Amino acid sequence: MTIELIIIGDEILNGRTLDANLAWMAPWLFKKGLNLNHVTMVRDEPTQMIEAMTTAWKRSNIIITSGGIGPTLDDLTKAIMAEFAGKTLGEDANARAIVEKNYKRIDREWTPQTNAYHLIPKDFIATDNPVGLAPGLVYINEGKALMAAPGVPKEFAVMVEDVFFPLLESKGFNLIGDQGQVVIRTFGVPEEKIFGELCPTLWKDLERFGKVSSLPHITGVDILVTFAGEANKTEYQKEIQSIVEATSLVPHVWQWGTLSLEEYIVQKAKKLGKTICFAESCTGGLVASKITDISGSSEVFLGSVVSYANSAKEDFLHVSDRDIKKFGAVSEQVAQAMAQGAREKFKADYCVSFSGIAGPSGGTVEKPVGLVCQGFSSATKLVSRSLTFKGDRQKLKERFAMSGLFWLLKELEDY
Structure with missing residues (x-):
């Protein structure tokens, strides 16, 4: 089953809006054992849109578009789909009923003068939009499907998962995939060190099981091994773990799986029955936001x-006040006091604190931009540390936050 995504919108290609639908759809499909095979981005321009649909129809079984089905003049997807399929637009009773229901959900009245949501191409299926207003569109022909979803990420995800795929299954599309994946999540070591210094033969050792990918991110590297047959996963993971455990990578592996760090920490704290809190200065609530x-x-x-x-x-x-004047707000002494004060205030088991310089101003020779002092407090421990990172203000805040969360995870695991 070949699946393709066409992302439509000037705002995407002009850089005003970041597309989030690809980031959601690719891993969602993978969890179902399916792959996203092609992705195309086009402007709100008829020629580009027709070309993208024509190419996709030749090479893919399922084509999903995001964006361009709203009420404004630059929302061209419906009209272009009609042109592509050689159909005319006309009033559709089912589309009208969906639109009326959607507007009623937000206590608004819809009439044909409000917009043209009730007009769809002939032989297309209008679908529900559980969290938005505009109906989705589905065109099935020659054993293939062309579907239009809103560009709004929440609407897109719900429509694809809860509306499009159940509809395709009811129409006889085989949406059962069979592939597995082992994910090794590491922290604090770059790719070149992993595969060049710590584990020079690891890539080839893992290729015996399937396709190997290395995905670096802001705090570490994820190593993925993808293979045919989900049933092989348990056996393959045991063999892969034995290979990794014989290398120097072991201290840097924090998870065998796909949970985010925040999910992993919450699960670990629940399992241990421990409560957590934070004291944040330079991160400005970012750490709390990630956990919540x-x-x-x-x-x-x-x-x-x-x-x-x-x-x-x-x-x-x-x-x-004496510690702040003597050591400075960005200091290990103050970080310790922050962690202790917050833990006592919340009566929590663990607390991590953050005080640093995210820049671009505020740095000195002794305390440069990128310095963060973190404190940790529990019933039996009160410690602090200083770390220095590179990056702009946003990246530094992210690195400050994630490094502190990894420290919290280590303390939970050492419990």
Whole structure:
């Protein structure tokens, strides 16, 4: 089954909007044992759109478009699909019923003067939009499907998962894939060191099982081994683990799986029955935001104090004015006091604190931009450390946050 995504929108190619639909769709398909084979990005320009659909129809079984089905003049997808399929637009009773229902859901009245959502190409199927207003569109012919979903990420994901794929299955499309994957997640070591110094034969050793990929990210590298047959996963993972455990990579592996660091921490804390909190200065609430993005985090996460100003550190975390004046707000002494103060305030089991210089201003020779001081407090431990990173303000905040979360994970695992 060959699947293709066509991303439509000037705002994407002009850089005003980051596409999130590809990032959601590719891993979602993989979990179903399917692959996304092709991705095309085009502007809101009829010739480009027709060319993309024509090429996709020749090489793919399922084509999904994102964007361009709204009510504005640059929303051309419906009209271009009609032209591609050689169909005319006309009023559709099912489309009208869907639109009326969607507007009623938000306590608004829809009429044909509101927009043209009720007009769809002949022989197309109008589909529900559970979280938006515009109906989706599905055209099935010659054993292939061309489908149009909204560009809004939440609407796109729900429509693909809950509407398009069940509809395709009801129409006889075989959407059962069979592939497996072993994911080795590492931290704190770059690709060139892994495959050049620590494990020079690892890539070839893993190729015996399937296709090997190395995906570097801001805090480490994910090593993926993809193979045919999900049933082989348990056996392959045991063999792959034995290979890795015989290398110097072991201290850098933090997970065999696909959970995010935040998910992994929440799961680990739940399992241990431990509660966590944070004291944040330079990260400005980013660490708390990451944890609260995880459903169920309220079982273990008690809160975070964003003490950006020195007065906030003193008033809310009981950091002494003497320590701030003597050592500076960005210091291990202050980081320790922040962690201790927040843990006591929240009555949590563990606390990590963050005080640093994200720049671009504020750095000195002694304390450069990229320096972060982190503290850790538990009932039996009060420690701190200093780390230095490179990057712009956003990247530094991300690195500050993730390094602190990895420290928290290590403390949970050492419990």
